[in-house]
Amino acid sequence: MERTLVLIKPDAIQRGLIGDIITRLERKGLKLIGMKMMNLDEATLDDHYRHLLDRPFFPRIKQFMRSAPVLALCWEGLECVETVRTLCGTTNSRKADPGTVRGDLGMSVQCNLVHASDSSQTAQEEITRFFRPDELFSYESVTDAVIYSSDERG
């Protein structure tokens, strides 16, 4: 099974949307294997958003991401990197599809409620950035037998 990293961003924390966002991912059938509230420091954000270093809005997103704590979540599931990206919706919340987190709950590009890893490789890097190994939990999910077929469970 694949793993991915989700950050519930400061706007969602301020708006009281933690429960709504986690519920969507739980109800989808994903397994929560790590959860941690934290204040992000400059160095972590420089690393996490280094693909945007040259963009004019880079200082603004860092300031936004430090305006309140974030909730870091690690989820596990079959092809869950792509599945979670789909559930989050496109970056610009105004254009995100209805039914997605951003499409249902947001109006902004910057304040778009969630971060989700964009590839399996990025997910591994990001999980390591936000969680120590002992903060991730390996356990049998009793519902996997009805969430997946036997061949999908492997």
Ligand code: IDP
């Ligand atoms: P993603 O979160 O959908 O993967 P990225 O391009 O990786 O999008 O950008 C990271 C974050 O930077 C976005 O989620 C959003 O908060 C912010 N961001 C991206 N593009 C813009 C922009 O044009 N203006 C302001 N903020 C932006």
Ligand code: MG
């Ligand atoms: Mg991204």
